[in-house]
Amino acid sequence: MKIAIITLLVLGFIHQDPGTDASSIIKKVDDNMISNTQISITKMIIHGRRNSRTVASKNYAEGTEKSYTEYLSPAREEGTKMLKLEDNLWIYSPSTDRTIQLSGHMLRQSVMGSDLSYEDMMEDRKLTEVYNAQKIGQETINGRKTWVLELHAKVDDASYESQKLWIDQERFVPLRQEMYAKSGKLLKRAEASDVKRVDGRWYPMKMNYKDVLKEGKGTDFVITDIQFDVKIPEYIFSKASLKR
Amino acid sequence: MKLAFQIAYKNLIGSGLRTWLNVIVLSFVFVVIIFFNGLIDGWNQQSLQESIKWEYANGYLLNNDYDPNDAFTIADGHGHLPDSDTKNLTPVLIRQATIYPQGRLKSVLLKGIPAGQETIALPTASLDSSHANIPVLIGKRMAETAKLKEGDQVLMRWRDKNGTFDAADVTVHRIFDTSVASMDNGQIWMPVERLWELTGLHGQATLYIADSDFQTENFDGWNFESQDELLQDFRDLIEMKKVSGNFMYIILLFIALIAIFDTQVLSIFRRQKEIGTYVAMGMTRMQVLRLFTVEGAMYSVFGVVLGMAYGIPLFIVLSRMGITLPEFYQDMGVNLPRTIYPVFGVELIVLTVLALIISATLVSLIPARKIARMDPVMALKGKIQ
Amino acid sequence: MIKFLFKGIIRDSSRSVLPIIIISLGVALTVLLSGYITGMMGDTIDQNARFETGHVKVMTKAYAENKDQVPIDLALLGVDSLVKSLQNEFPDMEWVKRIRFGGLIDVPDEQGETKGQGPASGLAIELLSTKNNEVERLNLKSSLVTGSLPTQRSEAIIGHEFAEKLRISIGDSVTYFGTSMNGSMTFANFVVTGTIRFGIASMDKGAIIVDVWDAQQMLDMEDGAGEILGFLNTGVYDDEKAEKVKNAFNSKHTGNKDEFAPVMLKLRNQNNLDGLLTYVDLASGLFVAIFVFAMSLVLWNTGLIAGLRRYNEFGIRLALGESKGGIYRTLVYEAILIGIIGSFVGTAIGLGLTYYLQVVGIDVSGYMDQANIMMPSTLRAKVTPSLFYIGFIPGLFAMVFGNMLAGIGIYRRETATLFKELEV
Structure with a gap:
């Protein structure tokens, strides 16, 4: 009896607050994580079998469909640029002065030896566009209370049929993300930490991304500087800017 | 001429042991030549048969967007033929996948084929008896590189028709053993119905394998490659091997010729008095020369006859029973059947007989030419000239 | 008497x-x-030796375990000194560096943009060095269909069918795009000096052959190589000799638990060649x-x-x-x-x-x-x-x-x- 009352109360509470149902949670996540424009400087730390490497880059993004990356270090990578416009990806290398377009099979390759493929990087749809969400519980991660959401693809061509997200209840930042195969097998896991407030948004400054089928420690992303909603000149997102 | 044959025959029979020694040697060489060539022919034909049996059957109907040499075309190179057209066709759907044996990552080709097919020798029928969620067949080579045994499970990741990831354990139902490496290396076979379910590509095929009742028709969007076309490279290789076999054939023939040459030089040296006598009795030198040549050639005829006497039964037994080689592994696309059934074609035997007799005649002629220059008086005296 | x-x-x-x-x-x-x-x-065995296995082959342990994946990230480093010590220890053998790599060959149009591309399986050999027999060993001269062999760095020969498919002619520049030893993106331009046909389907499909030095630069593996192949000077595989060389070499590294320590395999132990x-x-x-x-x-x-x-x-x-x-x-x-x-x-x-x-x-x-x-x-x-x-x-x-x-x-x-x- 007691349990029933508590359940009712909890259910009532959830129902009463329109801001905390699953779909509005992921909408808030999308709103928080995706800005009109974004300029960042990031470090990618790749843990190889032999050594770990750090690759630094400056990234420009407009919405989810346009992005431009220029690698800053190490010396071998310096000046390499990557441009993504919707489904197309171009890479420019200063050493050969060539722009190469990647497609098909190549997009499934890992980026810079990381646990991310080009395709992973090119996924540009908002969560709300791809998934239906359902709240399945609450958990605490690193002292932060989170909603646990289960996402199921509502479109045919999602890379991952389902995902599990742990969303910070106050800041609407996903602190953990698990990506599953159609069969329900866990494929990839991302963990976010060091959440900071930047330009009125909460944003994770550290991420670890891991292909769980593969051995290894995964790939770390560290944001050293990030700005939201700043004006980015249109030429940045053109092929001409690659050779600049 | 008839006389030459009669005398030659009498001379040979008359000299008994020495003739028979030569004839035995020649017969053996004759048998060895045929044996070697029959073995190589049998080997090649068998490799060809294995390729047909395991891989090509009566030909492939390939989707126009699929290029077997370009892995990029696998994703989109598939299509569907209405059931009415596929009576004598076995669909094969090819997909790319990744397996993770012991946490290592390995790219594979995932191939679906109906479990009930009998067009190629792949033991797919056994898949029906499996209770595993996803039963698969792999070849011996694949099992070795991925370190898998029958009954093992291995995690496989693939994408469905929309590119959505899927992953599940597949169970190695059976490991098959084929000499056709291209059906084995880096491949995983499963019932096509199951692959259709897993990928959502219902009824789709990358290629169809034609059985023997298949009639060539035009299928829009598909390109038929006949068995002959598919085997062309292989036939070229065999052609190549034939040329290299010919070289060996010639060397083997040389043994026989050495034997005849040796005997012939000795006879002419030893039988000067006889030669002198022939000439004294009125034979021309050319006739004597002919006699000696015929004698030399007759050795080879006797050799052939004797060789056939014991060779033919031997060949028949060998081609029925085959020559079984000890267990070994095969790789690098060479097809090495375990039991080789030599093929002794009539053509091979006739050609060998002709080659042996003709070359024996020529070789006999070379030392015999000396006769034409002999002074009969000196020859009669037995004086070495 | x-x-x-x-x-x-x-x-x-x-x-x-x-x-x-x-x-x-x-x-x-x-x-x-x-x-x-x-x-x-x-x-067949000889062909294996020439193209893949050598009479003996040195790799890292990790590379040897995954060798069918062509794992350049697990390649040997410090190969110059390794080759030198091998040469001193086994002077009656020839030791050569080889690097196998995968990637993409991209053909530019006039604007330098992608006109066509295809997956490439690359092989780097000591092509420009005159001190070895690699060119003869791989039968490169007689396998050339068009053009000639590279004579300087940044030149390459590619598979004939591959060249036809991508419509590459002699003298064209193509770009290799792939992953370096460290996993970075890497690019290199090569001038195609010739096209080649080996008759080995896997090689002809997408082969690019370059000099080892170029590959080391491009794959960020200075003084590194995927494999060091050893060939007996007689040119003929002698299992006993190979076994001796293998044992002598491996005994020096038995205690080394490092997965990147070198290990030697003889021909017989590779590519299922035993049988x-x-x-x-x-x-x-x-x-x-x-x-x-x-x-x-x-x-x-x-x-x-x-x-x-x-x-x-x-x-x-x-x-x-x-x-x-x-x-x-x-x-x-x-x-x-x-x-x-x-x-x-x-x-x-x-x-x-x-x-x-x-x-x-x-x-x-x-x-x-x-x-x-x-x-x-x-x-x-x-x-x-x-x-x-x-x-x-x-x-x-x-x-x-x-x-x-x-x-x-x-x-x-x-x-x-x-x-x-x-x-x-």
């Missing part, structure tokens, strides 16, 4: 020249055919045995007839008072001398021919209707250690045996009837 017999052999050319010629010929053929069969049977090697040894051994037997019969016969034809001579010698045993012994000694001379001459000729066939080969591509398969269109023999003695079996033993058998007749002769027999 031997000197006396030797003089006899030299002076009586009728007794020596013909048998020696026949034996030499027979022995030469035996040696040549044995070498040829071994070469023919072993061509094939056993098979080839067995089959060619069988072929050679049959052939040697046949040739032995012929030369035994020669010896036998040679003995028989000296019937008169022995009669006269008996009449002159030589003992039967004495005559028999001289007959056998003479046969041994002739056998040795013939076998030596024949072996020398046979080895020479075999060696010629090993190095130059017989190009049979002209005899083939279609040159779809290029690779083994040159027939090659193989000089193996056994060739040095195999000719002596028919040349010496069979021949002497024949003479011994013929000589038994001497003991049957009766002095009383000698003169009657010798009447002319």
Whole structure:
């Protein structure tokens, strides 16, 4: 009896607050994580079998469909640029002065030896566009209370049929993300930490991304500087800017 | 001429042991030549048969967007033929996948084929008896590189028709053993119905394998490659091997010729008095020369006859029973059947007989030419000239 | 005694020249055919050795475990000093660096943008170094379909079909795009100097062959190489020797638990070649045995007839008072001398021919209707250690045996009837 009352109360509470149902949670996540424009400087730390490497880059993004990356270090990578416009990806290398377009099979390759493929990087749809969400519980991660959401693809061509997200209840930042195969097998896991407030948004400054089928420690992303909603000149997102 | 044959025959029979020694040697060489060539022919034909049996059957109907040499075309190179057209066709759907044996990552080709097919020798029928969620067949080579045994499970990741990831354990139902490496290396076979379910590509095929009742028709969007076309490279290789076999054939023939040459030089040296006598009795030198040549050639005829006497039964037994080689592994696309059934074609035997007799005649002629220059008086005296 | 017999052999050319010629010929053929069969049977193994396995191969342990994935990230480092120490320790072998790599070949249009691209399987060899035989070993010159071999850095040859598919012509610049040893994106431009066809489907599909130095730069693996291949100077795989080299090398690294420590594998332990090697040894051994037997019969016969034809001579010698045993012994000694001379001459000729066939080969591509398969269109023999003695079996033993058998007749002769027999 007691349990029933508590359940009712909890259910009532959830129902009463329109801001905390699953779909509005992921909408808030999308709103928080995706800005009109974004300029960042990031470090990618790749843990190889032999050594770990750090690759630094400056990234420009407009919405989810346009992005431009220029690698800053190490010396071998310096000046390499990557441009993504919707489904197309171009890479420019200063050493050969060539722009190469990647497609098909190549997009499934890992980026810079990381646990991310080009395709992973090119996924540009908002969560709300791809998934239906359902709240399945609450958990605490690193002292932060989170909603646990289960996402199921509502479109045919999602890379991952389902995902599990742990969303910070106050800041609407996903602190953990698990990506599953159609069969329900866990494929990839991302963990976010060091959440900071930047330009009125909460944003994770550290991420670890891991292909769980593969051995290894995964790939770390560290944001050293990030700005939201700043004006980015249109030429940045053109092929001409690659050779600049 | 008839006389030459009669005398030659009498001379040979008359000299008994020495003739028979030569004839035995020649017969053996004759048998060895045929044996070697029959073995190589049998080997090649068998490799060809294995390729047909395991891989090509009566030909492939390939989707126009699929290029077997370009892995990029696998994703989109598939299509569907209405059931009415596929009576004598076995669909094969090819997909790319990744397996993770012991946490290592390995790219594979995932191939679906109906479990009930009998067009190629792949033991797919056994898949029906499996209770595993996803039963698969792999070849011996694949099992070795991925370190898998029958009954093992291995995690496989693939994408469905929309590119959505899927992953599940597949169970190695059976490991098959084929000499056709291209059906084995880096491949995983499963019932096509199951692959259709897993990928959502219902009824789709990358290629169809034609059985023997298949009639060539035009299928829009598909390109038929006949068995002959598919085997062309292989036939070229065999052609190549034939040329290299010919070289060996010639060397083997040389043994026989050495034997005849040796005997012939000795006879002419030893039988000067006889030669002198022939000439004294009125034979021309050319006739004597002919006699000696015929004698030399007759050795080879006797050799052939004797060789056939014991060779033919031997060949028949060998081609029925085959020559079984000890267990070994095969790789690098060479097809090495375990039991080789030599093929002794009539053509091979006739050609060998002709080659042996003709070359024996020529070789006999070379030392015999000396006769034409002999002074009969000196020859009669037995004086070495 | 031997000197006396030797003089006899030299002076009586009728007794020596013909048998020696026949034996030499027979022995030469035996040696040549044995070498040829071994070469023919072993061509697959030989091809493996040349292209992939070497006679021995050094890799890191981790690379060896995943070698079918071409894991350049697990490649050997510090290869220059490693090669040097290998050269010092095993001076009768040639050591070469090879790098296999995968990636993409991208062909630019006039604006430098992608016109076409295809997956490439790359092979880097010591192409520009003159100190090794890599170009001959991979048969590059005769496999060229168009163009020529690279003569300087940043030049490459690519598979002919691949070039046709991507419409690349000689002199065009193509860009390699792939992953460096550290996993970074990497790019390199190459000028295509030639197109090649090996006849190995996997190589022809998307091959690009570049110099090792270029590959090291492009793959960010300075002083690194995926594999170090060792070839015995004889050019022929010798399992015992390879085993010794392997053990000597590996014993120095047994304690090293580092997964990037070098480890040596011999040819037999790679590419499932163990069985094939056993098979080839067995089959060619069988072929050679049959052939040697046949040739032995012929030369035994020669010896036998040679003995028989000296019937008169022995009669006269008996009449002159030589003992039967004495005559028999001289007959056998003479046969041994002739056998040795013939076998030596024949072996020398046979080895020479075999060696010629090993190095130059017989190009049979002209005899083939279609040159779809290029690779083994040159027939090659193989000089193996056994060739040095195999000719002596028919040349010496069979021949002497024949003479011994013929000589038994001497003991049957009766002095009383000698003169009657010798009447002319």
